[in-house]
Amino acid sequence: MDTTIEFANTTLRVSAEELRETRDYIQLSGAHVSVHLPQPPRRYLRHGWQSWSLAAWTEAAPLPIQQPRLMHAMQADPVYAEDRSPNGSWYGAVELEDGQVLLLGALGLETHVRLNGNRLEGWSEAGPVEWMLACGEEASTFADYADLLGERFGRAEGKSAPRVWCSWYSLYTAIDEPLLNRTFDELGDLPFDVLQVDDGWQVSIGDWQANGKFPSGMSALAARIKSTGRGAGLWLAPLIAARSSKLFRGHPDWFLKDGRGHFVSAGFNWSEPLYALDTTHPAALDWLADLMKQVREWGFDYLKLDFLYAGALPGKRHVDMPREAAYRQGIKLLRESMGLDAYFLTCGAPILPTLGLCDALRIGPDVAGKWESHRDATLLCNPTTPGTRNAIRTCLHRLWLAPLVQPDPDVAYFAARGNSLTAEQKQMLQDLALICNFRATSDLPQWLTEGERDSLRAFLRDRHKPAQTARYVYKLGKRSVDFSAAVPLPEPPRGVDVPGSALIGWLGNQPWALRLLDRMDRKKLEQLKRDL
Secondary structure, three states, X not given: OEEEEEXXXXXXXXXXXXXXXXXXXXXXXXXXXXXXXXXXXXXEEEEOOEOOOOEEEEEOOOOOOOOOHHHHHHHOOOOOOOOOOOEEEOEEEEEOOOOOEEEEEEOOOOEXXXXXXXXXXXXXXXXXXXXXXXXXXXXXXXXXXXXXXXXXXXOOOOOOOOOEEEOHHHHHHHOOHHHHHHXXXXXXXXXXXXXXXOOOOEEEOOEEEEOOOOOOOHHHHHHHHHOXXXXXXXXXXXXXXXXXXXXXXXXXXXXXXXXXXXXXXXEEEOOEEEEEEXXXXXXXXXXXXXXXXHHHHHOOOEEEEOOHHHHHOOOEOOOOXXXXXXXXXXXXXXXXXXXXXXXXXXXXXXXXXXXXXXXXXXXXXXXXXXXXXHHHXXXXXXOOOOOHHHHHHHHHOOHHHOOOOEEEOOOEOOOOOOOOOOHHHHHHHHHHHHHHOOOEEOOOHHHOOHHHHHHHHHHHHOOOOOXXXXXXXXXXXXXXXXXXXXXXXXXXXXXXXHHHHHHHHHHHOOHHHHHHHHHHXXXXXXXHHHHO
């Protein structure tokens, strides 16, 4: 049906199978819906598919396709990664000339929204769904959307977010048993609740047993952490496997394939291709359940599960079902198998399909020890790569999720060593963490000066309740915090940057070039360890 309505002092032409007006919003139904606006919007709110994908208010115009294409599967929704129109997963919003925000948001999975001229178009990959159409002040409009999503998908149980030390952003994969033991000792009385061991402990991606750097085994490592009076945390990526892993070589039938019988790419990392576990395959599900039970038996009760997007990639599954529904089935199994008493942090995760099944959700890209990379930001037009500006930008546009799940903005930096951030940039990252009420760092205690250690201690103990005063401005105690400097996207390449963009984009699609970069990074890490 097509109808013209007056809504929030705006005339809209709406197309849907069904339409029902409520006091605060309009409910639409259909596999395809559209909303014709009376005039072009000023801005469009893009919402990326998973944790690292871009979420931001931008001009209502095309953006360059981010590069390299080899990484689309692990940075964006690969189905729509080359669609240059303003578009996003599950919802889209426009800012009208009078400053009001009009939101078209799905209340079901497998959904997408695009801005086509003066028309917002929503569609579902899996048949008719319900939609919310609302218009008004931005914060209240998104609060109403969050309420409806909570009714459909559930909310986190409201566990208090622990204060976390994580090994990743200082040591990366260079962790080993002696170095972590030394670090645990030197953390002293800093008020962390959890010490989380990140990537570098496992045999390979897919083979989740202790490697030779941890000769005492994982139970001993968890016990060592708990001897400090803190909870034990562990990183895993259970829905992907590297091509060289025993898991992939032994059970290729557990992994997604495309229509031509080729394995579905889950990206390229750790110097090799990654593949996606089929979360509808009974044997794969049994393996996932056993893995979660094993990790809990080792003694870890804070689990950071990463690269989870793989479970929702398009492909042929053992059971024919929509991809996000298949993903949600897998996440539900992981949640049940680890036990509801575990603290479950999801990362690299499709946003809506994860709601109601975890305690915390990463809401932006990884941070990094630099504000922004010219290579990634300008030459590759890629806002999803690790970087502090990228992380802050996307996190700010997902803070509305807080009533549904604990937002994780990633770690904050305090030490001057190991990063090139200015004092103002580090403060911005720390303030975002306080607004999210998720306090974590990876700074090595041996790097902290006395003043930096005091600042970290104050951060971990801070209990100020934030108040939003403008789109990117918050009050924290007596301080006003303005994040506006982090929000704009870089200009696309121009002049001498154009040939450089083409060259870097081409190199980014060459596995040999990525392996070379990885070797260089590993050498730097080995030097870092020697310097500790």
